[in-house]
Amino acid sequence: MSVSEPPTTDSGSPGRLPAPDRLRRTDTRLDNYVDRYAARTHGMTASAIRALFAVANRPEVVSLAGGMPNITDLPLDVVGSVLNELVVEHGRQAMQYGSGQGEPAIREQICEVMRLEGISAHPDDVTVTVGSQQALDLVTRIFCDPGDVVLCEAPSYVGALGVFRAYQTQVVHVAMDEQGLDPVALAEAIEAVRRTGRTAKFLYTIPNFHNPAGVTQTLERRIEILRVAEQADLLVVEDNPYGLLGFDGDPTPAMRSLDADRVVYLGSFSKTFAPGFRVGWALAPHAVREKLVLAQESATLCPPVFSQFAVSAYLAGHDWRGQIKVFREMYRERRDAMITGLTEHMPAGSTWTEPKGGFFVWLQLPPGLDAQAMLPRAVTARVAYVPGTAFFSDGFGTRFMRLSYCFPTPARILEGTRRLGEVLAYEASVNETFGMTALGDGRDRVIHPYEAPGADMS
Template sequence: MTIERPIDPARSRSVLDPYVDRYAARTAGMTASEIRALFAVASRPEVVSLAGGMPNISGLPLDVVGGAISDLVATQGPVAMQYGSGQGVPELREQITEVMALEGIQAHADDVVVTVGSQQAVDLVTRIFCDPGDVVLCEAPSYVGALGVFKSYQCDVVHIEMDGEGLVPAALRNGIRAVKAAGRTIKFLYTIPNFHNPAGVTLSAERRPEILAICREEGVLVLEDNPYGLLGFDREPMRALRADEPEGVIYLGSFSKTFAPGFRVGWALAPASVREKLVLAQESATLCPPQFSQMAVSAYLANHDWQGQIKQFRELYRERRDAMISALSDLMPVTVRWNVPDGGFYVWLTLPPGINAKAMLPRAVTARVAYVPGTAFFADGFGSSSMRLSYCYPTPERIREGVRRLAGVIEAEMELHSTFGTDTAELRLGAGVDSPGTDTL
């Protein structure tokens, strides 16, 4: 007797993915970021990558770090390699309060929740606050990793204008009122106030109390993401938003930029009621953050001059920022514009009208230089005339060479635009070549 298998309707619709009809609706928001799509190309040794924001850990005293880890295994190995608390190691949480004190935050260790990098903290906060269709306010542009989280939870992102001093208060007030007038629910404002990723700007001291006042008046929670706050070049750390609004701000921090990203240790500082929800969400997601990583970071903080190490990182990144700005000034066409960041990892570059950064990327990769198109940092398709350049990882010499290659590509695109008089993306699509899709990379 022969039994014929019924035809799977999902398989009949997708040879590549037979489960396509079984996924939850929210998976439609799970897409690869444009930065991740670049990694395979940007990691080639012949390509100068001005794309990724990888911290430069060459200045870390690896012998000291290795010794601390060796001592940890020898003296506390059975504890370090065991399950831990969903909230995090108490000693590390206490040390985190000392780190935040540098930005004016007075906090208790009980209100700190350790996470697997600050990326997980963004995910946990979104999970406990947002239902599908809720609105999250974000700067324009905004961090691609956060935009991916919001999309995966089916949130609607509304961008708020920035300028050279950061988030524009009038634009924030108008945006909030427009969303409310449409009967929509705003769950929080997501902001990176210091050395913004990707825009490289810093929210001015004058605007900070005004932004907080607007959010307080309108009942909008603030999610302050601050991985770069201690990496300023020309001044002491600015006062955190959380320092002046303990109940209206959830603060996110990370050791990825000030120590090493491989340990994946970040944290959230939240009001007590929110903290409890975060711990529950953490326990359901991972049971507990990795005990070993936390204790290794704690040992580093206890036994090494971590503030002196941060000072060395600041000098290293300042040197690379200067190399980037010098190369841009010397080599770029006069119609190209960029900002001069006073900390962090990134420069935001704006191309002349008609030049499409995403459409130009395949030509740039062919010229052995990589960047991230501005469209990666918007939820609404904007940013095609901009790009993010990262100076944190390459040497100054490689930065200059990368800018030289990029300038040549831009000049070629400008000539193409001048000849045909239309957007370069339309030219490429019309000709059927150099498609802006990531699969061309």
Template sequence: MSLPEPVRRDTRLDNYVDRYAARAHGMTASAIRALFAVANRPEVVSLAGGMPNIADLPLDAVGSVVHDLVVDNGRVAMQYGSGQGEPMLREQICDIMRLEGVVAHPDDITVTVGSQQGLDLVTRIFCDPGDVVLCEAPSYVGALGVFSSYQCDVVHVAMDEEGLDPQALTEAIGAVRNAGKRVKFLYTIPNFHNPAGVTQSLERRQQVLAVAKAADLLVIEDNPYGLLGFDGEPIPAIRSLDADTVVYLGSFSKTFAPGFRIGWVLAPHAVREKLVLAQESATLCPPVFSQFAISAYLAKHDWRSQIKIFKEMYRDRRDAMLAGLSDHMPAGTSWTVPEGGFFVWVTLPPGLDSQSMLPRAVTARVAYVPGTAFYADGFGSRHMRLSYCFPTPERIIEGTRRLGEVLEYEMSVNETFGTAIHQGSFKPYEAPGANQT
């Protein structure tokens, strides 16, 4: 007697996989968030996350502001509010942006749940599936996640020591349009770039803007770090050069505290109307209590002096990072020298792969973000982002020492056994900075 054929019974972890919208299938976890569980262990020196250091924030002053807000105006501050954001905060945001040369009207500002939501709303109202977004190479991992979630195609544009390359931008626009695709906007971080650490000069901003205007291309200027420069006055924002071509994203996460989750979008009036409608459909209104709290802080506290304190703290940490890299990185390693912000972009010696090296680094109790997280096209394996904003200078020095030992070991393994990485396989746009050691 023959036995019956066995019946195959497949199982799957997600019973709803066939029901999701097509855009949900492209969603992936952030490479940085995936590191948190390991990087937050006390024995690990985390040079990975870009978490602002609020140790120098005057909590007594903030606590007093919040206390008075609840006692004096709690019934308003804890109620629903405007989908566009509270008028008094929008007026204060105009004062803040004026420090970078931006002249704006409060009516053209939409308050958001951090600048991340602002980018999400902008992408939602402009992009259809298959539309192209131009980004620097590398680019902010959170922006790449937004563009992926709306099924956009990201095309990277080369950078150099001054940021986005205008000639490469011109060529990218032409290539995309010749391929029959629509370019919806250029996304750029001109100040203390995340992750590259470089800054566009005023001349470079003018050149990039000229290319965008000639191509009738919208520019999305993401500027969370603009007031955190270590030397001199802020460079005028791209938005200060053209009010019609540029949509500006700002945030209180880096200059005050990220837990309040308040950012904003400054956009041309017609775009602002669409943003408010999108905001209302997403959240009804941005967090009212957070807006009142930040507004009271700005009104009652010397926030300019507080930003100066933050700048000095981050400068000390930047200096520690650069000193540690100079002392501990092996020959063939290079990195950018940021003039502000949170990040250094490291180029590894030939043959090393930051993604495959990460487990060994974590074992050596140091964490970083592999460069591949900042590209939509799989590049960046020879790069890593190091963050100096949160650890103490002493911890930063120790982290670079541990990282240097990992690199030395990887290089010795490659020297002994060879490497499968083809040295000519890296595109020029992978390396925006120098300082070869």
């Protein structure tokens, strides 16, 4: 590496340069383009979950971290024959460019899928996307300028927080409880934003089997949240990748089914079929749909046509409802193993949610423990999780962790909770030895009330 020469004055002798030149960096950097990136790139950070992949994927580590669907029970012979027939009979169409909105056949089938949650929709209002993650990205792109406010639950999906950060929005978290988003806290957060002279662009919520909290909004709670949103003229973005994966009874009616004009609904086949096809969608009011299609065309020209044809052929030729039932039972067995393992191995003072569907449990640690600080010790003990701070935009959540039960076998889940329990017990004993916070009596609320629902809006 070369060392830069000392700065010189106009006379050529070493001296102090004018202020603008003094501020110019002269050191050697690995990235020569660091001064040229857009300001929004400063908000792009690695996902806490993705960062764990290299460690969590080691065979000796029990990963309770990622939310990777388990497709072991997917009939690959059926899928293989569907793909073979697709290529032979429709390959020239399936491997060509398509519509920016998505292919008509799959948009009709998406409407059929959504009817299971009480949604009555027209295919013209559906925009197919590259997974529901892209749908959220497009919604944020068309609604949010830098500095705009987005409301979302505390905690919230880490992928959504990444999108909001990339578009330079300000996230204001809203408290949750065992029934999901708190309508009173929502009204307070809306008012806190308004006192600063701004208006929240939308509320982002995951009403079913929340990621990461595992809780589900009751029907009564959904109605109340929509009432608050109507009074505030607030758009609601309903993200629902897990809605059909409930373990007990029929799905709760979607928020979109209760208010078609105020709710943008995001869905995906990643959890109910297979994530590798990356087919999701957004159901939006007609005017919003037009903007989504324009944004989609500028981003990708069109969503992958082959994936759409493949999913469409699967839906048309296979008992996809029966397959979802198979997935539900498989995930129920894993949920039961997780709850059993936590009950047997967690130290006093620990509490956790008991999800009725989906993939995740939200664990609250005994007082004095820090999930982020403990992670290296847990990995050394060959178990991985996601620290709670990943699911907040403001550093909250040190006493929480998200545990996923969707992918490991029940036996591996039990072993993982045993290893995790040993790590927590050791950390708790260290706290007691050095006179730190007592463990408590275990009666803390399962969902810790968020301490700053309005956030510092200054």
